[in-house]
Amino acid sequence: MLPGKIAFLLIVATALSFFGALIVAARYRAAMQALMKAPLDAPSTTTSGTAKPLPYSADTPAIPVSLADNRQAQTRLILGFLGLTLLMALTRTLLMQIVSDGPITIKTVSTLCAAYAWPVVPVIAVLRRWPRWRFVGVLLLWFVAAVMLLSWRTNENVSFAQVLFWLSLDIGLPLIVVSALCLGSATRAVAPWLAPLFILFCWASQAGVDLLAALVDAQSPLAYWLAGHIGAITAIALFALTPWLFAWWPARALGRWLADAYAARRISELFYLFTAVWVIALVGPALGAIASEGWGALLYFLPLAWVPLAGWLLRQGAAQRPAGRPPTLLVLRVFQQDANVQNLFDGVIERWRLSGNTVLIAGTDLIDRTIDAEDIFTFLDGRLAERFIRRPEEVGHRLGAFEWQPDVEGRYRVNECYCHDTTWQQALAELLRVSDVVLMDLRNFVAANRGCLYELQTLAALPALQRVVVLVNERTEVEAARAATAAAPAGRFVWLRQANATPPAAEEVLAALLD
Incomplete structure (x- = not known):
């Protein structure tokens, strides 16, 4: 019964992670709205301590990066994950064939290897920010292709129905679980981080139910007393949920460890x-x-040993990158235009x-795109208020906590300033001090x-800013925007107009930013 128990616990943990991610994202959004409008006399909550020094001098010129460099970086990253997959x-494949005494031929190994390579799809989906329909569609097509690819194994002893059933369990069920965790922006950003915690909670529930079963088998008077006074269903629920009180502490410690590991760039x-x-x-x-x-089944997780090795190789490759300061992009936008800025983030910022x-x-507007492990567990710890800048003097400390180094795969992180309505101007000034180019989304902008x-x-008056790329559409009051930039040096502002409802192509915007 052990495999069935484990499978059931994982399915329940997946469901809890899915719904938990939706709840956490919604509550996080509500908490942010409340904190941004907190009264001005609220005490400062910024944590004290020494800010991290910049890994390079702030006045060091940025490394020149072209659109071709950006394309090559994306291609290398996708090919790297594909090769690792x-x-x-x-x-x-080799492990399964050796353990089952199956044939190790080029045809067998190549077809099984292709069928088992589907885990690269979620990574590409995150890198390219695929919409839901494309992500699910590619996974379904991969499953169908795997079935057709392995249909050659049918013979008088193995029917097509048996191959389909085997692949449904071996590939189909994991595909459903992954789709549930990665289907939406909120679940894709939050659910994988919550999954280990809910696995721990589900294991605690199973241990409690197993304890009750042991008491019943031993004909314990406690079990009969509980059944007589609170009923069998209530007793089962009691033994299933009470262990959560004890599991909360290790789960909280696990969450903090994940947050700390992410903050220290040990995890990307x-x-x-x-x-x-x-x-x-x-x-x-x-x-x-x-x-x-038995315990030998753990050998099936041996492929995971390639992951830390790949991370080590990537770190060695990072040492070959050009020395210097990478360019920094400041993103500004008209707030409460969620769909526009989310599409912009998916198409442009992820590439940048x-x-x-x-x-x-x-x-x-960008919670689903920018929330990370540190944000999630800081919020669950009740310490989200510590992120907010309540006083102008706190701006420097907040910028000092930014992470400027890339993750192991070479992607740079998105750093945010959490501002009160009265401190965003000071935050803007500090952000501009460390920025090279600005992307400003003025679609649907009005003079109000x-x-x-x-x-x-402010952008027009800065002496050293390289470029400001401004997105406008037919609803943008362009005259008011251009009047505000009249004092800017020639060529600083690049205006990109959106035609109808079709946003500018990501490469068009990136070309303007990386020119």
Whole structure:
């Protein structure tokens, strides 16, 4: 019964992670809205301590990066994960064939390896920010292709129905679990980080139910007393949920460890997701081998050993990058235009992260895109208020906490300033001090947006800013925006107009930023 128990616990943990991610994202958004409007006399909550020094001098010129460099970085990253996936899929295939005494031929190994390489899809989906329909569609097509690819194995002893059933358990069920965790922006950003915690909680519930079963088998008077006074269903619920009170402390410690590891760049978002997907993919065959292999079923997780090795190789490759300061992009936008800025983030900012740092003033419009492990567990610890800048003198400390170094795969992180309504102007001034180029989304801008006018005037007056790329559409009051930038040096502002409802192509915007 052990494989069935483990499978059931993982399914329940996945469901809890999915709904938990939706709840956490919604509550995080509500908490941010409340903190941004907190009374001015609220005490300062910024934590004391020494800010991290910049890894380079602030006045060091940025490394020149072209659009071709950005394309090459994306291609290298995708090919790197694809190569790692194929290596892990090959290891899994050889392990299964050796353990089952199956044939090790080029045809067998190549077809199984191709079928088992599907975990690269979620990574590409995150890098390219695929919409839901494309992500699910590619996974379904991969499953169908795997079935067709392996249909050659049918013979008088193995029917097509048997191959389909085997692949449904071996590939289909993990695909469903991964789709549930990665289907939406909120679940994709939050659910994988919550999954280990809910696995721990589900294990605690199973231990409680097993204890009750042991009491019943031993004909314990306590079990009969509980059944007589509170009923059998209530007794089962009591033994299933009470252990959560004890599991809360190790779960909280685990969450803090994940947050600290992410903050220290020992874990990156992309490698964490990649590893989580592979763990899900390998659980099925490991559970199937428990009955015959016992603890030997853990050998099915051997492909995961390639992940830290790949991380080490990437770190060695990072030493070959050109020395110097990567360019920094400041993102400004008209607030409460969620769909526009989210599409902009998906198409442009995710690509820019391959070339340099991104800074912005936090808002509720980009929570699903920018929330990370540190944000999640800081919020769950009740310490989100510590992120907010309540006094102008706190701005420097907050910028000193930014992470300017890339993750192991080479992507730079998005750094945010959490501002009160009275401190965003000071935060803007500090962000501009460390920025090389600015991307400003003025679609649907009107002259009544006084904050945007202030930003335009500030951008026009800065002496050292390289370029400001401004997105406008037919609803933008362009005359008011251009009037605010009249004092700017010639060529500083690049205006990109959106035609109809179709946003500018990501490469068009990146070309203007990286020119």
